[in-house]
Amino acid sequence: MSTEAKTPSPENTEDTNATAPYLRRIRSFVLREGRLTKGQQHALDNYWIKYGIDYQDTLLSLDQVFARSAPRVLEIGFGMGKSLVAMAKAAPEQDFIGIEVHRPGVGACLSEAHTEALSNLKVFEHDAVEVLAQMIPEQSLDTVQLFFPDPWHKKRHHKRRIVQPDFVQALRSKLKIGGVFHMATDWENYAEHMLEVMRAAEGFENLSASGDYVERPEHRPLTKFEQRGQKLGHGVWDLMFKRIS
16 A cells, blocks of 8 residues: 555545444545556456455455465555565465555556466455454454555544554454564654554564564565655665564
């Protein structure tokens, strides 16, 4: 969920669905359809049947979805999907689940997945909080990834940031004991916010030897956006917290 693709806006962000106990009232994203390319539309029309999972109020059997039992990685907000597809291609022994609300990104991801002939990737086009609450079984994930979420950099919008105590505890229940929540952001203030929330979160242990941030692990691809930022002197902060209870 690259910060390039987000346009913070206070309009149309209230969540009125209160059927699940920890669905947030305020959304962390603005849904902008954007214009689909012919390639993205073609991918949605032709490849969703193989890679897509329709949202419904029913727990999934991930072993049935992937026709095997394997380590599971879920990424929230995969943007255009290049990094997610690269990770799935590099780790065929793992299964990957991507969640994205922006349709052009979903189409682009489906196209990339088809090109690489992946068999270990499934995607949702839906709100990640609702997918986690309604469809992902307890203690079924080995890793949850949240890379470059919308930073909502204005102070009055900080409440819209997805990394909040309630969200972290909802996510915790989906991780196996020993599972890892991996975050990355190029906004230092948001990195500090993430660190503060996670330090206070019950049931997690920081994997940083220095008690704050970790070096980018090799399995997280370096994006073009990130490379551009590094050339301009911008920082990127990775946080990795393990579920211990």
